[in-house]
Amino acid sequence: MTDLASRAAALDAEHSSTDRRSAFRIPDGVIYLDGNSLGALSVAAAETAADVVSRQWGEQLIRAWNESDWWGAPERVGDRIGSLVGAGPGQVVVTDSTSVNLFKAIVAASRMRPGRSTVLTDPDSFPTDVYIARSACELLGLTLELVPTPEAPARIAELGESLALAAYSQVDYRTGEQWDLPALTRAAHDVGALVCWDLCHSAGAMPVGLDEGGADLAVGCGYKYLSGGPGAPSFIYVRREHLAAFDNPLAGWQGHADPFGMSTDYDPAATITRARVGTAPLLSLLTLEAALTAYDGLSIEEVRARSLSLTGLFIEALDALGVDLPLATPREDARRGSQVSLRHPEAYAVVQALIARGVIGDFREADIVRLGFSPLYLSHADVVAAAEHLAAVLEGREYERDEFRARSTVT
Numbered sequence: 001m002t003d004l005a006s007r008a009a010a011l012d013a014e015h016s017s018t019d020r021r022s023a024f025r026i027p028d029g030v031i032y033l034d035g036n037s038l039g040a041l042s043v044a045a046a047e048t049a050a051d052v053v054s055r056q057w058g059e060q061l062i063r064a065w066n067e068s069d070w071w072g073a074p075e076r077v078g079d080r081i082g083s084l085v086g087a088g089p090g091q092v093v094v095t096d097s098t099s100v101n102l103f104k105a106i107v108a109a110s111r112m113r114p115g116r117s118t119v120l121t122d123p124d125s126f127p128t129d130v131y132i133a134r135s136a137c138e139l140l141g142l143t144l145e146l147v148p149t150p151e152a153p154a155r156i157a158e159l160g161e162s163l164a165l166a167a168y169s170q171v172d173y174r175t176g177e178q179w180d181l182p183a184l185t186r187a188a189h190d191v192g193a194l195v196c197w198d199l200c201h202s203a204g205a206m207p208v209g210l211d212e213g214g215a216d217l218a219v220g221c222g223y224k225y226l227s228g229g230p231g232a233p234s235f236i237y238v239r240r241e242h243l244a245a246f247d248n249p250l251a252g253w254q255g256h257a258d259p260f261g262m263s264t265d266y267d268p269a270a271t272i273t274r275a276r277v278g279t280a281p282l283l284s285l286l287t288l289e290a291a292l293t294a295y296d297g298l299s300i301e302e303v304r305a306r307s308l309s310l311t312g313l314f315i316e317a318l319d320a321l322g323v324d325l326p327l328a329t330p331r332e333d334a335r336r337g338s339q340v341s342l343r344h345p346e347a348y349a350v351v352q353a354l355i356a357r358g359v360i361g362d363f364r365e366a367d368i369v370r371l372g373f374s375p376l377y378l379s380h381a382d383v384v385a386a387a388e389h390l391a392a393v394l395e396g397r398e399y400e401r402d403e404f405r406a407r408s409t410v411t
């Protein structure tokens with residue numbers, strides 16, 4: 001056994017209580033490093049999806065809304081996700097896509113700060129975040145300023161009472177850098193502004209501490225680390241003290257206090273239900289609920305410890321194997337999400353060469369090899385094997401093959 005292999009075996013033994021691999025169906029021969037984009041299928045998710053289709057939909061038919069409590073699922077699943085992101089009950093609901101929830105959150109937050117003119121967001125955010133912030137600001141007649149996250153606290157202080165909202169991601173989707181959620185939140189609160197966090201690349205992989213960190217609003221994906229499946233609905237958090245003022249710009253019947261009263265007038269529910277709009281994608285929502293059972297019996301701190309151990313070992317293995325590509329991801333644990341990104345001028349082809357070897361990661365413009373480490377189903381042995389494959393791809397210049405350079409639609 002090599003030094004790295006024996007180190008991996010020792011770490012796998014040390015972290016055995018957080019290994020949930022058997023709860024997932026990872027194809028043989030695959031090392032899956034893309035759970036930060038589309039989480040893997042779990043056994044529970046597969047079984048529940050089949051049950052929802054054949055028994056609930058097939059046999060219960062419309063009665064399932066009551067008999068299987070389809071109606072209460074958005075809030076029920078919201079509370080389960082809330083427990084993973086540090087939100088007490090009644091503040092999270094699962095509904096719509098992240099883009100739509102972000103729109104609702106930005107408009108509602110801006111309306112809570114009337115008379116203030118400016119919204120801040122990071123120009124390097126996942127593009128939908130910038131597009132949505134821009135369209136919300138255009139609609140409301142507000143100014144959108146694009147300010148990188150490290151510069152945000154200083155700009156927030158300069159803007160003072162003209163700032164309505166800062167909308168930032170906890171973890172950068174490209175570099176995997178983790179930002180200081182409580183510090184940025186405090187900076188905004190110091191000038192009386194609100195903060196909305198995008199948790200797409202942190203929820204389910206690390207503690208977020210929404211209540212404790214003072215966050216006002218947050219959104220996040222259900223299909224990444226939470227493994228809800230392709231197109232799983234997203235979640236939105238509204239801090240309890242803001243619920244009464246949360247004015248949903250997409251007033252739909254499912255956010256109504258009495259949806260079956262069929263009134264022409266919109267009377268929002270007093271609870272987080274007011275963040276609902278229309279009918280949830282039940283097949284996906286209930287599949288997501290089942291996927292979350294993989295977290296049963298685990299604290300999010302334990303998940304984070306496993307995640308840091310995996311990413312830390314990967315970086316250590318790259319060093320040991322002499323892979324000298326620049327790291328886009330910080331080496332310090334406290335600044336690292338659950339991914340490791342490396343820069344290479346032929347990053348796209350490097351990723352394709354890795355995929356051909358069974359190591360599935362992804363490419364992000366312009367030069368990023370992005371590898372996500374879903375803590376629940378990856379082992380330290382996987383991590384060392386992935387690093388060895390990467391070293392072999394680089395050593396053999398496999399990325400120079402034409403077949404690996406041809407771009408597909410989804411990268």
Ligand SMILES: Cc1ncc(COP(=O)(O)O)c(C=O)c1O
Binds near residue numbers: 098128129173
């Ligand atoms: C940070 C971030 N925000 C938003 C999204 C978009 O989510 P959706 O397609 O659910 O709107 C993604 C991923 O697609 C993302 O990575």
Ligand SMILES: Nc1c(O)cccc1C(=O)C[C@H](N)C(=O)O
Binds near residue numbers: 126410
């Ligand atoms: N949502 C996706 C999709 O529908 C197709 C392909 C990828 C995605 C993603 O989630 C991308 C992801 N947000 C990212 O960080 O790049």
